[in-house]
Every structure is written in structure tokens, then in C-alpha cells.
Amino acid sequence: xxxxxxxxxxxxxxxxxxxxxxxxxxxxxxxxxxxxxxxxxxxxxxxxxxxxxxxxxxxxxxxxxxxxxxxxxxxxxxxxxxxxxxxxxxxxxxxxxxxxxxxxxxxxxxxxxxxxxxxxxxxxxxxxxxxxxxxxxxxxxxxxxxxxxxxxxxxxxxxxxxxxxxxxxxxxxxxxxxxxxxxxxxxxxxxxxxxxxxxxxxxxxxxxxxxxxxxxxxxxxxxxxxxxxxxxxxxxxxxxxxxxxxxxxxxxxxxxxxxxxxxxxxxxxxxxxxxxxxxxxxxxxxxxxxxxxxxxxxxxxxxxxxxxxxxxxxxxxxxxxxxxxxxxxxxxxxxxxxxxxxxxxxxxxxxxxxxxxxxxxxxxxxxxxxxxxxxxxxxxxxxxxxxxxxxxxxxxxxxxxxxxxxxxxxxxxxxxxxxxxxxxxxxxxxxxxxxxxxxxxxxxxxxxxxxxxxxxxxxxxxxxxxxxxxxxxxxxxxxxxxxxxxxxxxxxxxxxxxxxxxxxxxxxxxxxxxxxxxxxxxxxxxxxxxxxxxxxxxxxxxxxxxxxxxxxxxxxxxxxxxxxxxxxxxxxxxxxxxxxxxxxxxxxxxxxxxxxxxxxxxxxxxxxxxxx
Numbered sequence: 001x002x003x004x005x006x007x008x009x010x011x012x013x014x015x016x017x018x019x020x021x022x023x024x025x026x027x028x029x030x031x032x033x034x035x036x037x038x039x040x041x042x043x044x045x046x047x048x049x050x051x052x053x054x055x056x057x058x059x060x061x062x063x064x065x066x067x068x069x070x071x072x073x074x075x076x077x078x079x080x081x082x083x084x085x086x087x088x089x090x091x092x093x094x095x096x097x098x099x100x101x102x103x104x105x106x107x108x109x110x111x112x113x114x115x116x117x118x119x120x121x122x123x124x125x126x127x128x129x130x131x132x133x134x135x136x137x138x139x140x141x142x143x144x145x146x147x148x149x150x151x152x153x154x155x156x157x158x159x160x161x162x163x164x165x166x167x168x169x170x171x172x173x174x175x176x177x178x179x180x181x182x183x184x185x186x187x188x189x190x191x192x193x194x195x196x197x198x199x200x201x202x203x204x205x206x207x208x209x210x211x212x213x214x215x216x217x218x219x220x221x222x223x224x225x226x227x228x229x230x231x232x233x234x235x236x237x238x239x240x241x242x243x244x245x246x247x248x249x250x251x252x253x254x255x256x257x258x259x260x261x262x263x264x265x266x267x268x269x270x271x272x273x274x275x276x277x278x279x280x281x282x283x284x285x286x287x288x289x290x291x292x293x294x295x296x297x298x299x300x301x302x303x304x305x306x307x308x309x310x311x312x313x314x315x316x317x318x319x320x321x322x323x324x325x326x327x328x329x330x331x332x333x334x335x336x337x338x339x340x341x342x343x344x345x346x347x348x349x350x351x352x353x354x355x356x357x358x359x360x361x362x363x364x365x366x367x368x369x370x371x372x373x374x375x376x377x378x379x380x381x382x383x384x385x386x387x388x389x390x391x392x393x394x395x396x397x398x399x400x401x402x403x404x405x406x407x408x409x410x411x412x413x414x415x416x417x418x419x420x421x422x423x424x425x426x427x428x429x430x431x432x433x434x435x436x437x438x439x440x441x442x443x444x445x446x447x448x449x450x451x452x453x454x455x456x457x458x459x460x461x462x463x464x465x466x467x468x469x470x471x472x473x474x475x476x477x478x479x480x481x482x483x484x485x486x487x488x489x490x491x492x493x494x495x496x497x498x499x500x501x502x503x504x505x506x507x508x509x510x511x512x513x514x515x516x517x518x519x520x521x522x523x524x525x526x527x528x529x530x531x532x533x534x535x536x537x538x539x540x541x542x543x544x545x546x547x548x549x550x551x552x553x554x555x556x557x558x559x560x561x562x563x564x565x566x567x568x569x570x571x572x573x574x575x576x577x578x579x580x581x582x583x584x585x586x587x588x589x590x591x592x593x594x595x596x597x598x599x600x601x602x603x604x605x606x607x608x609x610x611x612x
Contacts, residue, residue, distance in 0.1 A: 143227070145208065145219040146387025148563065149495050149503055157499025159490055159536050161216040168533060169490055172525040172541065173483030176462050177469040181519055185463045189554045192408065192455035193444035194364050196313045197600050198400040200321070201357060203305045203314075204234045205571065206393045213487040219390040226305070228388050229575045230354050230568075234305035235261070235321050236346065245302055246292075248326075259342040260329050261322040262302065264290035266435040272411055273438035276449060276612045280412035284612045290433040291319050299431035312410070312425040316439040323607040325349050328590075351579040352590055352598050354572060360599040362568060365399070366561040367551075374565035375580075382576035389567060390492050391500065395539035396563035398485055399460050399556060402544050406465045409453035411440040419467030445601040447610040448593070459553025462522065462544045485540050497542020497559060498535065506558050509542070511535075513549050 147154065159165045175181070207225035211217050227233050237243035240259050248260040266286050273289060275282035291309065292302040301309035308318040328345040337344055362371045380386070410417035413436050417425075424430065425437045442449040458465070468481045498508040511534040515523045526533045537545070546557030556564060572578040579586040588598035590606055604610050 143224050144387050145222040145224055145390050145393065147219055148389035148391040148567075149500060153499050153503050154493055154495045157496040157536060158493050159496070159532070159538070161490055161493070164529065165490060165532075166487060168525070168529055169486040169538065170483050171528065172522070172533065172538075173480055173486045175519070175522040175525045176482040176541075177464045177466065177480055178519070178521060179466060181463045181466075181522070185459050185461050185553070187456035188403070188459040190364050190403065190457040191445060192403075192405065192457045193441070193600060194361055195400055195403045195405075195457045196317050196444070197361055198365070198397075198403075199314050200234075200308065200317050201230070201361065202393075202397060202400075203307045204230060204232060206388055206397075207305070207307075208393070211488065211492065213484065213491055215491060216493065217491055219492050220387065222390075224388050228386060228571050230350075230357060230571055230578065231575070232321070232346075232350055232353060234308060235303075235318070235325070237304040240342065243304070246304065255333060255341055257340040257342050258329055258333055260326040262292040263288050263319070263322055263326075264292040264301075265432050266290050266438065267430070267432050269434035270413075270436040272413055272434070272436035274440040274442050274449065274610055274612055275412055276610075278612075282612050283412060285435045286438050287435070289316070289319060289435075289438045289609075291315055291322065293432055297428070299428060309426060311422045312433065312437065313408070313422060313439055313444070315426050315433070316441065320441065320604060320607050320609045321353075323609060324353075324603055327607050331590075347577075348590070350577075351582070351586055352588055352603070354579045355586070355588055355598050356600050356603060358568065358572070359597065360601075362565055365555055366565045367555045370556075370558075370561035370565045374562070374569040378566050378569040378573060380570040380573040382574060382581055384574045386570060386574050389563075390489075391494060391539060392563050392567040394485070394488050394492055395494055396543050396556070396560045397567075398540055399543055399547065399560060399564075401468065401481055401485065402460050402462070402464060403457035404465045404468060405455065405458055406467050408455050409440075409443045409451065411436075411438065411443075412452075413437070415453065419465060441604045442610050445599075445604050447601050447605050449610050460544060460547035460551075460556065461553050462518070462541060462548065486538050489538050489540055494539045496536040497539050497546070498537060500539060500542075500563070501559050504559060504562055506562075509537075509546060509549060514542075514545055516549070 159169075203226070205226055205228050208222055209225055211219075211222050237246050240247045240249070246262060248262050250256055250258050250260075266289055268285060268287070271283035271285050273283060273286050293299040294302060300306075301315070303309060303318060307314075309315045325345060328348050329341060332341050332345050332348070358371065358375065366374075404419065406419050407416045408419075408422065409415050410422075414421065426433055430437070440451060441447070443451045443453060443455050446454070464482050495503075501508040511531065514534055514537060515526055518526075526537075533541075543556065543560035543563075546559055547553055547555065550557040555561065572580045575581065587596050590598055590602070592598045592602035593605075
């Protein structure tokens with residue numbers, strides 16, 4: 001083994017002592033060359049030069065990879081030699097890629113640029129699976145998408161993947177987002193907070209990064225990069241052992257297991273957020289109501305899922321979830337709990353979140369009857385096989401897109417915040433989130449604190465808010481959310497709405513029901529090409545229209561509600577750690593407006609995000 005040659009160091013003792021003296025015996029015995037500390041110092045400071053053998057294929061190679069050792073390249077970390085080293089390496093890299101970037105589908109090429117800080121639009125983006133850890137994309141079954149319906153139902157009722165049908169769906173999606181199309185659509189009875197709770201929940205259970213609008217694809221081949229378990233991996237990431245940057249570790253003398261979530265800071269810009277009982281004069285200049293962000297110009301959010309930093313409302317909801325965990329940690333500590341505080345706090349947080357998803361969110365959007373039926377009838381033993389059905393993720397669950405408003409009462413400073421501002425307010429140069437733009441969540445969730453305007457979601461219908469026609473980070477066809485949703489359903493071979501209805505034993509909507517009261521351009525798009533879209537209606541469009549016709553736009557209709565409620569029931573029942581599988585049952589223990597219940601409004605109140 002090498003010995004030190006530069007004299008004794010305080011941490012190494014005599015120069016006669018082998019450098020491997022402090023190396024574990026198991027390492028020293030096998031003869032590994034463990035460098036001495038001075039050698040490491042030289043490496044770090046660029047004082048040592050090493051050579052490498054040329055073993056990569058060069059641009060001029062025509063045979064197997066070269067093993068020529070007569071052409072050593074000096075490599076060093078000395079900045080003066082970096083450029084030469086890079087040039088030498090460049091000469092060895094074959095420039096012709098197996099799949100040139102220019103030949104990738106337009107959706108993937110645009111997604112790569114969407115990662116840039118100035119654009120930062122990760123929703124719906126598609127990337128090479130090589131961007132992700134290998135084991136994550138090789139895991140079986142539970143981490144793939146799949147189908148709810150049978151192959152026979154799909155093949156008999158879906159629209160064929162043809163250029164003509166792509167044209168029909170593009171025309172229909174364009175009509176859905178046409179200027180003025182959304183004007184007649186009134187508010188629903190659903191709180192606007194459920195729109196963004198639904199988005200947050202979606203980011204907790206689904207993430208498709210590889211399917212394409214341009215290629216007919218079997219959903220069983222698509223990886224789901226989120227765990228389909230309502231386990232808040234979008235908040236907790238891989239946990240404090242593997243993702244410590246998400247966490248605020250306890251200091252000296254504190255309980256070492258009382259691990260909290262990191263919080264961010266605000267850009268000082270004056271009072272904002274909730275005014276509380278005092279109204280506008282009660283607002284304060286907040287300093288800690290954003291998610292943590294990287295220092296520097298990008299201000300990238302340090303959170304478990306970057307999609308939760310896409311707009312101001314959802315990032316404020318993510319911040320609320322971070323505070324939720326921290327508040328529960330404080331409660332567990334105050335109880336004198338003798339076990340691992342983080343584990344217990346995470347369990348309490350996750351179970352109350354799951355309860356709120358079922359008993360607050362799902363009951364609001366599906367109706368109590370559909371939720372009760374799903375939780376009673378669905379059979380999914382713990383750890384049973386599961387593939388996230390695209391009838392849910394690509395169609396039925398996208399009902400929330402129609403609930404988005406063009407304007408919101410955000411706080412007393414912004415009584416008519418536009419959708420453009422909702423996206424603008426969490427992008428540079430306005431990051432970290434400005435203190436005067438902190439959202440007053442009392443206007444989104446019924447916490448009991450009055451606000452001048454309480455936001456309601458738009459009715460569920462086929463009209464799309466005009467502000468969604470142009471999404472940040474995309475151009476051309478990719479800007480149009482409605483078109484993207486319809487084309488994705490076509491590419492994945494989704495069954496028609498009528499096909500799913502019949503498979504469920506539900507009477508399908510008639511052509512008259514599908515078209516009644518619609519603007520002329522939308523009726524024309526549905527009736528084109530012999531009215532094929534009236535007999536094979538895209539499932540996403542059908543779910544929206546069913547909600548409007550049968551439920552007045554205030555909740556999902558029978559097909560949509562069944563797909564959504566049963567998918568959630570199956571996720572919860574197959575997860576051995578979910579609240580439905582707790583021995584003795586589960587009843588919320590955190591304070592709520594009603595005993596034995598817990599809602600998203602209760603969550604906001606518990607975190608004190610309803611107060612200045």
C-alpha cells in the first residue's frame with residue numbers, strides 16, 4: 001500500500017504509518033489501492049496528471065472499438081487543460097446517434113426545452129426513460145399503465161388511429177377551446193379548491209413520461225413514474241435517507257427522529273395571503289410561505305414532484321402539505337410519543353390525506369352514492385396486481401381541466417387574478433413567490449373565515465377556459481390542452497364512451513343528448529365524417545358531456561363517477577398501509593369542523609394557512 005511522503009499530518013500520525021491504517025480490514029486485506037490523503041488533495045487541486053487508454057470508438061473507426069494504447073491523452077483538473085481534454089474526448093465520440101434528436105416526436109423535442117427555467121412546464125411532458133433510474137423503469141406490473149376495459153370492448157368501440165381521425169379530434173378540441181366558447185358556462189356547486197386538490201392528487205398517483213401523441217401505443221408498455229398508492233411520494237420523495245434535501249433535520253439536542261419538511265422563503269413585496277377576520281388590513285408580509293427553491297437564477301423548486309410548481313395555487317397547496325407534516329410532527333412530539341416521530345407523523349398525515357381524498361374530494365366530484373358503492377363493491381386484496389387504467393388517467397380523471405376558471409379571487413391584492421397570472425406568479429422573475437401574491441386559501445376551501453368572493457369551480461362541461469388554450473412552454477398544437485387530451489386517448493386506443501357505458505350496463509347518451517345546446521362549431525365537429533364521433537365518442541369528451549347533461553355540471557355522471565371512484569377504491573384497498581386496511585378501522589384524530597371527519601378545509605385550518 002502507498003505511504004505518505006509529505007510528512008506527518010495531524011489526522012494521520014507518523015509518516016511511517018501506512019495510509020491504509022484507518023481503512024477497514026476487509027478493504028485492506030483484498031489489496032485495494034486506497035490513496036493517501038495527500039494524493040487525494042493533489043487530485044482535488046489538479047496537481048497530478050494521469051493518462052487513460054483510448055478505448056472508445058472514434059469518428060474514423062470502421063472496425064471494432066479501438067484498443068490502441070499508443071495515443072495517451074493527458075487529463076487534468078487544471079482549468080488551463082480542461083478545454084484540450086474536452087476536445088480530445090470529443091474526437092473519440094461517434095457523432096451519429098442511434099436516434100437523432102431531430103427525428104424524435106415533436107412532443108418529446110418540445111418537452112426537453114420545457115425543462116428550461118424560463119419555461120418550466122413539466123405537465124404532460126415526455127422524456128427518454130434513460131432520464132430515470134433503471135430499476136424504476138424495469139419494475140413490473142404495479143408501475144405500468146394498463147386498461148380497465150377488455151380488449152374486445154376497446155377494439156369494437158375505439159376510433160382507429162388514422163390521420164383522418166386525428167383531424168376530426170383536432171377540430172373538436174379546437175372548438176372546445178374556441179374564443180367565447182366558455183362564456184355561457186356558470187359556476188358549479190364544487191369548491192374551486194377541489195380543482196387544485198384534484199391536480200395535487202393526480203401528481204401523487206400518475207406520471208406518464210414516455211407515451212406519444214404521434215404513435216399508436218399499448219398502455220401496458222407505458223411506465224407510471226409515480227407510485228399508485230396515495231402515499232404522498234410527491235411530498236416525501238424517497239424519504240429522508242435518500243432525499244435528505246427535502247427535509248429539515250433536527251438540530252443538536254433535539255429528538256433525532258423529529259424530521260420535518262423544508263419550507264421556502266418569499267420575495268419581500270408587501271402584505272399578502274389571508275387577512276383573517278381583519279380582512280385586507282389583516283394581511284402581513286409573509287417570509288415563509290413558498291416551497292424551498294435552489295439558490296441562483298433558476299429558483300427550481302426542491303419538491304418531490306416538479307409538476308406541483310406549475311401554477312401558483314397548486315404550489316401553495318404543496319406548501320400547505322409541507323406545513324401539514326411539520327404541524328403533525330409538533331403534535332407527535334407534544335404527545336410524548338416514544339417511537340420514531342417521523343414515521344408516526346408520516347402515517348398520520350398520509351391516513352388523514354387519504355381520508356380527505358375519499359370523504360371530501362371524491363364525494364364532491366363523484367357523489368356520495370358512487371363513492372359508497374365503489375368502496376363497498378371493489379375487491380382488491382392487499383398487494384394485488386394493479387396497472388393504472390388509462391380510461392382513468394387519460395380520460396375520466398381529466399374532468400378537472402374543465403373546472404378551471406379564467407379568473408380567481410386570489411387575495412385582497414388580486415380580487416380578479418387571471419389564469420395567466422396564476423401561471424406567471426410562480427415563474428421568474430417573481431421567485432421565490434412574492435409575499436403579496438401568497439394565496440388566501442380561505443377563498444378556495446370553506447374554512448369558515450369569510451372572504452369577499454369564495455371561488456367555485458366551473459361546471460364540468462366540454463367548454464375549456466380560454467386561458468388553457470395556450471399553455472406555457474409549448475407552441476402550436478401542443479398549446480391546446482383539449483386537442484392534446486383527445487389525441488392522447490386516440491393514440492392509446494381508448495374505448496368510446498358508449499362502449500364503456502355498455503360494458504358497465506349503463507344506457508349510453510344519445511346523439512341528441514351529446515349535441516343539445518352546444519355551439520354550432522362544436523356540433524359541426526361532432527357531426528363531421530358521417531357523425532362517427534357521435535357513435536364512437538372519445539371517452540374524455542363523453543365523461544364531460546355526461547356530467548353536463550345528467551348532473552348539471554355539478555358532478556360526474558354514472559360512467560365518469562364509476563371509473564374515478566372505483567380506481568381510487570382499488571388503489572386504497574390493494575395498499576396494505578392505507579387507512580382502509582388498518583386493524584380496527586380508522587377514524588380521523590386530527591381536529592376538524594365535524595367530529596370523526598377530516599376535510600381539505602380542516603387540513604388548511606390545522607396548518608394555520610387560513611390565518612395571517
